[in-house]
Amino acid sequence: MTWRIDIDCVELMKAGIFALLLCLFFSPVRTFANPYLPKVGEKTLSMRISTCAVSGGFVHLYTALDNGLFDKYGMKFENIFIRGSGPNLSALSGDEVQFTYCAADATIPGMAAGIDAKIVASPLVKLPYVLVTQKEIRRPEELKGKSLGIARAGDLSDRLSRAVVRKLGLPANAVTIRPIGGSQGERYQAMAAGIVQGVIITPPLDVRAKNEGFNVLYRLVDLNLPFIYSSLHTSHRMLRERPEIVQRMVAAFAEIIHFVEKNPEKAKASIAKAMRTKDQEALQSAYDVYAREILDRTMVVPGKAVAEAVDLARESGTVIRRKPEDIYDNGFVFNLEKSGFLKEIWGSENYKR
Numbered sequence: 001m002t003w004r005i006d007i008d009c010v011e012l013m014k015a016g017i018f019a020l021l022l023c024l025f026f027s028p029v030r031t032f033a034n035p036y037l038p039k040v041g042e043k044t045l046s047m048r049i050s051t052c053a054v055s056g057g058f059v060h061l062y063t064a065l066d067n068g069l070f071d072k073y074g075m076k077f078e079n080i081f082i083r084g085s086g087p088n089l090s091a092l093s094g095d096e097v098q099f100t101y102c103a104a105d106a107t108i109p110g111m112a113a114g115i116d117a118k119i120v121a122s123p124l125v126k127l128p129y130v131l132v133t134q135k136e137i138r139r140p141e142e143l144k145g146k147s148l149g150i151a152r153a154g155d156l157s158d159r160l161s162r163a164v165v166r167k168l169g170l171p172a173n174a175v176t177i178r179p180i181g182g183s184q185g186e187r188y189q190a191m192a193a194g195i196v197q198g199v200i201i202t203p204p205l206d207v208r209a210k211n212e213g214f215n216v217l218y219r220l221v222d223l224n225l226p227f228i229y230s231s232l233h234t235s236h237r238m239l240r241e242r243p244e245i246v247q248r249m250v251a252a253f254a255e256i257i258h259f260v261e262k263n264p265e266k267a268k269a270s271i272a273k274a275m276r277t278k279d280q281e282a283l284q285s286a287y288d289v290y291a292r293e294i295l296d297r298t299m300v301v302p303g304k305a306v307a308e309a310v311d312l313a314r315e316s317g318t319v320i321r322r323k324p325e326d327i328y329d330n331g332f333v334f335n336l337e338k339s340g341f342l343k344e345i346w347g348s349e350n351y352k353r
Contacts, residue, residue: 032344036251038074045245050080052088052102054183054274056204056286057230060123061101062270063263064256073252075245083183085155089115092235099238099249104228106156108306109313114321116236119328121250122301123257124229126294129220131164132209133198134191137217140168147176149187149196154316157187160200160220167223203289204275204282211281226305229294239329250332251341254299258345260291267291297351298342301328 038044051058064070065079080097082088085106092100093116100107104119111117137143148165150157158177165175180190187199188209198217201209206216232253234246260267268283277283307324314320336342342351 048097049077049099050082050097063267066270100233104231108309109318111327112310121232121299127220127227131218133217144174146197147178148198149180204286207282207285226308299333
């Protein structure tokens, strides 16, 4: 009897092994190997990446730095804050930093004028800005005779403020555009103190403004202007001498976008750290806007928007020395799709939403 039981067990084991092998044979095998990872034993690269502001719009970079997401790609970054797009482009062209993460609409005039830099990926491609005003200004017409605070003449805050004034149907001379310098937060404080009566800001400052009783008078997404927000820039030198590192960086950003979307709490923690706020409503607002609403998972730089931004810069008096197509390079993001990398990251989800 014991011998018979042993024979039955052996037969069952054979059947089980056969079924397992059959299952493995007919099951799809994932053979994708990430082509953008460093080679085994390759030394970690130490580089610098600059940012031109402190903004929730840089949530992807902040989250990557806080969670070591560049390590997988063999890169370590020191984040350098350099106020303003011009100084950032100068640092980039002088190889003081190897990458810059900044609103492209702020940097395009400088690149069009001839500064050595290119945009290689654009994760955020819509206007997140809002116009906030003092408590007594509730309607557009009440802006007449008042002033809007900007960083400096000719910069992005200036161009957007003037565009809002036109959109609201106010005469150009009805509202004073006043350069007061400073960051968004500092300009907001100037508005709160009555130095100016309105400023253009981005989330999560809009939530703070509402909570403190100020008015969100206009959302600039309604301007329907072509706009390119947070974008990855690099220099001609990097493109010429180290294109494989640029490609690796673009691939890392694609994976970072997925990480931020799937890990909202970690992303909000990084925004909280950068913005020095614990306001959960503000953090959620920033996450919703930058990780979802204005996100383009493909990171393709919209050429039409670049061309229109160059035209606007020309109309504003910028001497244009470069064609729009010389300001950006979509080859690196296109490679991600061709290699199947984006499809591998997102799986059954649509990365072209």
